[in-house]
Amino acid sequence: MKAIFSLEGVSMNFGPVRALTGCTLRIDAGERVALVGANGSGKSTLLRLLHDLMPPSRGHVEPAAGVRQAMLFQRPHMLRASVLNNVALGLWLQGTPWKIAKAEALLALERVGLAALAGRNARALSGGQQQRVALARAWAISPQVLLLDEPTASLDPTAKREVERLMAEFADVGMTLVFSSHNLGQVKRLASRVIYLEQGRLVADRPTDDFFNGPLPAAAANFLKGELG
Numbered sequence: 001m002k003a004i005f006s007l008e009g010v011s012m013n014f015g016p017v018r019a020l021t022g023c024t025l026r027i028d029a030g031e032r033v034a035l036v037g038a039n040g041s042g043k044s045t046l047l048r049l050l051h052d053l054m055p056p057s058r059g060h061v062e063p064a065a066g067v068r069q070a071m072l073f074q075r076p077h078m079l080r081a082s083v084l085n086n087v088a089l090g091l092w093l094q095g096t097p098w099k100i101a102k103a104e105a106l107l108a109l110e111r112v113g114l115a116a117l118a119g120r121n122a123r124a125l126s127g128g129q130q131q132r133v134a135l136a137r138a139w140a141i142s143p144q145v146l147l148l149d150e151p152t153a154s155l156d157p158t159a160k161r162e163v164e165r166l167m168a169e170f171a172d173v174g175m176t177l178v179f180s181s182h183n184l185g186q187v188k189r190l191a192s193r194v195i196y197l198e199q200g201r202l203v204a205d206r207p208t209d210d211f212f213n214g215p216l217p218a219a220a221a222n223f224l225k226g227e228l229g
Contacts, residue, residue: 001028004067004145004176005050010059012045012200019045020200023059027178029144032171034191034208035180037223041197043180047071047147050178069145074153076134078122083114086122087137094141108140109133112166128159135166146170148179152186164190184227188212196220 005027012020020042027033027050035043048054049061051071063069079086087105092098109115112132117125122133131151138146151167152160160183167190171177181187187194187208194211196204196219204211204220216224 001030002064003027003062004029004031004064005178006060006062007049008060008062010049010056010061012042012049012054013057018200020049020056023200023202025195025202025205027176029064029176030174032177032190032192033179034187034194035178035197036182036184036187036194037197040199042200043197044149045200046197047149047178047180051147067145068141068143069147070138070141070143071147072131072134072138072149072151074150075127076130076137078125078130078133080121080123082118083109083120083122083125083133084118086133087140090137091140105136105140108136111139112136113162126159128155128162131155131159131163132166135163135170139170143175145176145178148177150180150182153182160186182227184212184224196223198223 003026007023007025010020010023011018035046037043049056051069084102084105087108088101091101091104106115106118109118112135114129114132114136122130125133152163155163164186167177191208194206194208195202198219204216206214
């Protein structure tokens with residue numbers, strides 16, 4: 001199995017705050033990895049390191065060469081432009097001629113069920129619709145890896161189900177998913193592997209069934225008991 005990310009002894013400091021400490025892990029192609037833990041445990045920092053948005057303070061992050069990846073944030077940024085142009089711009093910035101970029105963007109919007117809203121102002125959409133636009137924006141550039149930071153945290157139940165459906169579809173075509181989530185039901189439905197972080201340390205790393213049904217380190221077991229209790 002091809003390694004998509006390899007981390008060795010990775011630590012991340014923000015001034016006096018240690019956000020990650022000594023994280024070593026490997027993520028392979030085709031995995032669906034959920035990052036879980038309390039707020040401030042290091043989930044978002046780890047995702048940003050994987051997406052090369054900042055260098056680690058210590059250790060090494062080695063992405064696979066030539067792998068295309070995209071990242072979705074909890075509250076995606078929408079430009080003051082149409083839904084179609086919000087998706088097409090990413091393609092255009094990568095060198096795709098504008099006319100072709102708009103055609104490919106429309107196909108991506110069809111994929112997420114929003115082609116009918118292509119001409120709407122993206123900032124006027126609901127939170128769930130904006131997250132689907134962000135998924136279309138990611139899908140349009142044909143990534144092999146999709147990183148998602150709490151992709152459904154602020155959405156209503158209907159929008160959550162729609163975003164989850166799209167994530168599952170992307171995984172079904174072979175895309176590697178790494179996502180943070182506080183929704184353990186979502187983790188059970190979507191993940192093949194669960195990583196539990198606490199105060200910046202990687203405490204448990206298990207296949208999903210083992211994480212929910214097998215023995216865990218005390219800290220991870222207490223977290224799971226608290227979340228499910």
